[in-house]
């Protein structure tokens with residue numbers, strides 16, 4: 001269970017000019033509050049600043065202005081309480097699956113026995129049993145992302161930041177991963193900030209969907225998803241789902257068109 | 262043949278041995294066929310005989326031992342300085358900014374040009390021989406290790422940060438393991454250079470070692486001994502290279518995948 005609230009207040013980011021060009025404003029002043037246990041999906045056209053926003057929350061990038069805090073604690077750099085799964089494969093190639101999952105636990109200096117117990121639990125939850133001693137390169141893309149998810153979750157973060165974690169996977173694997181993530185989230189109720197291009201994915205998983213405007217990005221609209229949890233994949237065939245999808249599609253098409261010019 | 266397609270172990274061994282065989286055959290043809298006068302190039306048979314007498318009459322085993330000691334000693338001193346410094350430069354940009362310009366300058370100084378100066382400073386004893394090897398390899402090694410460490414994947418560093426690593430943890434648990442296989446490959450390469458420097462150092466002002474033996478043989482116009490000495494260096498190089506490769510495979514199984 002997450003307990004802390006994420007406060008984002010007037011956060012902006014502009015990147016310095018390249019050569020003679022003007023500086024790139026990637027993120028307009030953005031306000032967002034994420035309550036504990038919320039699953040917030042962020043949708044938006046390519047280049048609108050979704051990754052930038054997530055990286056700022058993770059502490060991997062510094063905002064040009066504005067403030068961020070987890071409850072009352074300002075965010076000033078990366079920390080274990082904000083776990084992240086990236087779009088690219090970022091397992092440590094020199095560590096086995098089990099060692100990758102134990103990475104954060106070892107950094108915290110947890111006793112070996114405790115590490116092993118936690119790793120075993122997340123191996124089971126992400127369906128990686130039998131692959132504990134494999135190297136990342138011996139895994140399929142879907143398995144690597146499950147392992148990355150297990151690695152982030154094993155650290156028991158307050159908030160989970162997911163930047164298109166299933167973006168590189170094929171459609172079937174992707175749907176299975178969505179169900180796996182949903183199952184885990186329904187059990188743990190961790191705060192999740194989930195960036196995606198995929199409208200279905202956003203509606204299926206999230207309790208709230210934010211649509212970002214074309215660059216310079218900002219939050220254009222917000223849709224609360226009224227579908228009750230626990231959700232099954234069959235929810236994708238319901239009328240409510242289709243109505244939400246139609247509405248979000250309209251919003252996004254407009255922004256994508258703007259971003260193309 | 263298809264580009265990048267691996268071959269079997271047996272085929273690899275056979276092809277590697279085949280070139281050695283072809284090389285020796287060409288050598289035999291040139292010498293036994295009378296195409297090259299014996300004064301310039303001894304035949305394979307003469308070379309083996311000369312080698313035998315080197316071991317039995319001239320104590321060549323002692324020369325090999327002292328040369329090996331110099332190579333390994335100089336190489337280890339260079340590695341102990343260069344690997345930590347190179348990693349620190351790659352990881353921390355202020356450290357890099359401090360050392361990099363000087364190291365880049367120093368690595369163009371030819372080690373052999375230092376020999377006369379080193380003889381003045383250190384005499385003709387072991388210190389001078391080791392210094393030549395260290396000067397010849399340490400600066401190159403520092404730069405290469407620092408480039409390897411700088412190239413650590415940023416996304417892995419970022420992932421480690423989001424898992425709670427502090428800067429010291431990033432160095433110890435990301436930069437060092439990520440760089441390790443390539444650093445070992447670089448050490449393998451530099452060990453080869455150390456052999457070049459040791460022989461150069463032994464050609465001038467030495468009383469022992471393989472290089473000294475080769476110089477002595479030149480005075481006696483014994484091309485058989487000279488070629489045998491050179492071949493011995495090659496064989497030792499080949500063996501250490503194979504040991505290094507086997508060690509890397511054992512230490513870093515993940516890197517070979």
Ligand SMILES: Nc1ncnc2c1ncn2[C@@H]1O[C@H](COP(=O)(O)OP(=O)(O)OP(=O)(O)O)[C@@H](O)[C@H]1O
Nearest residue numbers: 015016024026045046047048049050051052053215
């Ligand atoms: N390091 C950087 N330097 C300069 N500009 C950058 C940098 N990183 C991002 N940008 C710019 O900021 C804008 C937002 O980038 P960001 O990666 O956040 O987009 P995104 O919404 O995640 O896109 P995508 O969906 O394609 O991943 C882009 O226009 C990009 O050109």
Ligand SMILES: [Mg+2]
Nearest residue numbers: 050051052163
């Ligand atoms: Mg992105």
